[in-house]
Amino acid sequence: xxxxxxxxxxxxxxxxxxxxxxxxxxxxxxxxxxxxxxxxxxxxxxxxxxxxxxxxxxxxxxxxxxxxxxxxxxxxxxxxxxxxxxxxxxxxxxxxxxxxxxxxx
Amino acid sequence: xxxxxxxxxxxxxxxxxxxxxxxxxxxxxxxxxxxxxxxxxxxxxxxxxxxxxxxxxxxxxxxxxxxxxxxxxxxxxxxxxxxxxxxxxxxxxxxxxxxxxxxxxxxxxxxxxxxxxxxxxxxxxxxxxxxxxxxxxxxxxxxxxxxxxxxxxxxxxxxxxxxxxxxxxxxxxxxxxxxxxxxxxxxxxxxxxxxxxxxxxxxxxxxxxxxxxxxxxxxxxxxxxxxxxxxxxxxxxxxxxxxxxxxxxxxxxxxxxxxxxxxxxxxxxxxxxxxxxxxxxxxxxxxxxxxxxxxxxxxxxxxxxxxxxxxxxxxxxxxxxxxxxxxxxxxxxxxxxxxxxxxxxxxxxxxxxxxxxxxxxxxxxxxxxxxxxxxxxxxxxxxxxxxxxxxxxxxxxxxxxxxxxxxxxxxxxxxxxxxxxxxxxxxxxxxxxxxxxxxxxxxxxxxxxxxxxxxxxxxxxxxxxxxxxxxxxxxxxxxxxxxx
Numbered sequence: 280x281x282x283x284x285x286x287x288x289x290x291x292x293x294x295x296x297x298x299x300x301x302x303x304x305x306x307x308x309x310x311x312x313x314x315x316x317x318x319x320x321x322x323x324x325x326x327x328x329x330x331x332x333x334x335x336x337x338x339x340x341x342x343x344x345x346x347x348x349x350x351x352x353x354x355x356x357x358x359x360x361x362x363x364x365x366x367x368x369x370x371x372x373x374x375x376x377x378x379x380x381x382x383x384x
Numbered sequence: 385x386x387x388x389x390x391x392x393x394x395x396x397x398x399x400x401x402x403x404x405x406x407x408x409x410x411x412x413x414x415x416x417x418x419x420x421x422x423x424x425x426x427x428x429x430x431x432x433x434x435x436x437x438x439x440x441x442x443x444x445x446x447x448x449x450x451x452x453x454x455x456x457x458x459x460x461x462x463x464x465x466x467x468x469x470x471x472x473x474x475x476x477x478x479x480x481x482x483x484x485x486x487x488x489x490x491x492x493x494x495x496x497x498x499x500x501x502x503x504x505x506x507x508x509x510x511x512x513x514x515x516x517x518x519x520x521x522x523x524x525x526x527x528x529x530x531x532x533x534x535x536x537x538x539x540x541x542x543x544x545x546x547x548x549x550x551x552x553x554x555x556x557x558x559x560x561x562x563x564x565x566x567x568x569x570x571x572x573x574x575x576x577x578x579x580x581x582x583x584x585x586x587x588x589x590x591x592x593x594x595x596x597x598x599x600x601x602x603x604x605x606x607x608x609x610x611x612x613x614x615x616x617x618x619x620x621x622x623x624x625x626x627x628x629x630x631x632x633x634x635x636x637x638x639x640x641x642x643x644x645x646x647x648x649x650x651x652x653x654x655x656x657x658x659x660x661x662x663x664x665x666x667x668x669x670x671x672x673x674x675x676x677x678x679x680x681x682x683x684x685x686x687x688x689x690x691x692x693x694x695x696x697x698x699x700x701x702x703x704x705x706x707x708x709x710x711x712x713x714x715x716x717x718x719x720x721x722x723x724x725x726x727x728x729x730x731x732x733x734x735x736x737x738x739x740x741x742x743x744x745x746x747x748x749x750x751x752x753x754x755x756x757x758x759x760x761x762x763x764x765x766x767x768x769x770x771x772x773x774x775x776x777x778x779x780x781x782x783x784x785x786x787x788x789x790x791x792x793x794x795x796x797x798x799x800x801x802x803x804x805x806x807x808x809x810x811x812x813x814x815x816x817x818x819x820x821x822x823x824x825x826x827x828x829x830x831x832x833x834x835x836x837x838x839x840x841x842x843x844x845x846x847x848x849x850x851x852x853x854x855x856x857x858x859x860x861x862x863x864x865x866x867x868x
Binding site: 353354355360361364372373374377379380384 | 389390391394395396397398408409410411412413416418420421422424427515532533534633635638643647649650651652653655682
C-alpha cells in the first residue's frame, strides 16, 4: 500500500514538473501576436522621396547608392526626331553663308 | 575646324548621350521648352535653343558653384570690350556704342553650352559630341575656334616662319592646363567656397595676373634661380614674354559696318607680324614690369563711324599699343642671343619711328606716350663686373649656372645649336624632350604638370572625342552634382 502511495506521489510530481516545464518553454516561443500597424509619423520638413519627383530642378537628389537620379525621361517625340539622321537631313535647312568681313577677327 | 552640316548641329547621339551623360535624365522640354509632340512646328514653338543663355536659370539649379560666376565672367559679359571701348570714349557716346556692340560684339559671348555642349555660336555652333556634355571642352573646337587669329596662330605655329609655343610643342599642353576652370568661369579660387567668389575683373589684364609662369617655373625665375639672365633681370624689370616670345599679329584700322539687312561685318585694313617691347601701360603690384611686349590692337579713331560721328572722342586715353601676352613662348629667341640683342639695340623696342613705319604716327600722343620707348636701354657700364659678381654669388651658393639660359647653353654645347636650328627648335623637340637642353629650363616643377597634362590635354586638344567622354565619366558625377 505504501509502495503504491509512493508511485502515485512520484507520478504527481512528474506531472507537475512537466506542466511547469511546458509553461516555461511556452515563454520562449515566438510571439505570433502583433500590435496593429499604425501610420508612420510624417515630417513635413523631410525631403520628398526622389522617386516622386519629376521636376528637373530637384533631380540633383540621388537614389541612395545608385549614383544616378531617378527621373524618368519621357520626351520621346523630341528624341526620336533628333536621333533620326535621315529625317534631320531631310528637314535641315543650310543657312545662307554670308561673310563680308575681311581680315583677322 | 571642319564645317558642320546643319543636320549634324542638332543630331543627338542617342547611345552616347544616354550611356554617358547624366543630363539625359532630364527631359528635353525641361530645359529647352517647346513641346514633346510629333509636329515639328508645334514642337519648336517657344523653344529655347540655348538654355544656358541665362546661365543661372539654365544651369544654376544643379551647378550653383559655377553658374552665377560664369554669368558674370568675361566670357559671358564681354565686359573687356566695354572697358577698352568706353575708355576711349565719353559717357554720352556709350549708348550708341552699346548699340554697335549688340551687332558686332555680342555674338562672340560664350554661354555654358557654347563650350560644354556645342561649338560656340560665334563660329557656327553645332553639338560637340551629339549633345553629350563635355566637361573639358576640346581646345581646337572651342577655345581657339574663337581665339583664332592671334592665340591660335601663335600657339599652333601657324604664323609663317615662327614655331608654335613650346608648351604645345614639348608639353602638349592645352589651354586649360594654364587657364584653369576658375579663371574661365570668372571665379576667384582664393576665396572660400561659402563666400562670394566673383573674380570681378572688367578686363583680362585687370585684377590678378593669371595664369602665372611661375606657377610651374617657380625655381627658374629671378634671383636664386641659378640662371644668369634671370638672376640679372630679376622678376620686376620685364615680363617673361619680353625675352621668350617671338613675333605676333598686330592689326590696325578695323572698321565695322552692317548691310541693309542688318548683317554685321568688319574690315581690318592691315595686319602684320611684329615684336615690340614697350613700357608697361598697366604697371602695378600685380604686373610690376617696366618693360612688356605690346601689340597694336585693331581699333582706329574712326572704327565705329557707321554708328555715329566721333564716338571715340577720347581715343588716346587708352594706348592703342596694349599690354600683350603672346602665346608663342620659346626658350631661345632673337632677344636671348646676347646682351646686345636688346641693350642698345632699338630693333625690338617700340620706338617712335616704329609708329611712323606702320603709318601710325598720328597715334604718337596721349596714353601711347606711356608705352613708347625713346631708345633701347644701354648696357650698364659696369655690366661685366655685375655679371661676374652674380656668377660668383651663384657659385658660392652651390649653383652651377647650368639651369638654362645662354650661359648654360654654351656649357652644354649650345654653341653648336646657336644657329637657326637652335632658335627655331628644329624637329627634334617634339619627340625627345628628355634629351633636349630645354628640359633643364622647362623641367623641375613643370614636369609633373606636363605629365599630367599630357594625358588630359591630348584628349582634349587632339579631339579624341570618345576618349574624352570616357575620361569624363569617371568623375562626371562629382562635377555635375557640384561635389565639393
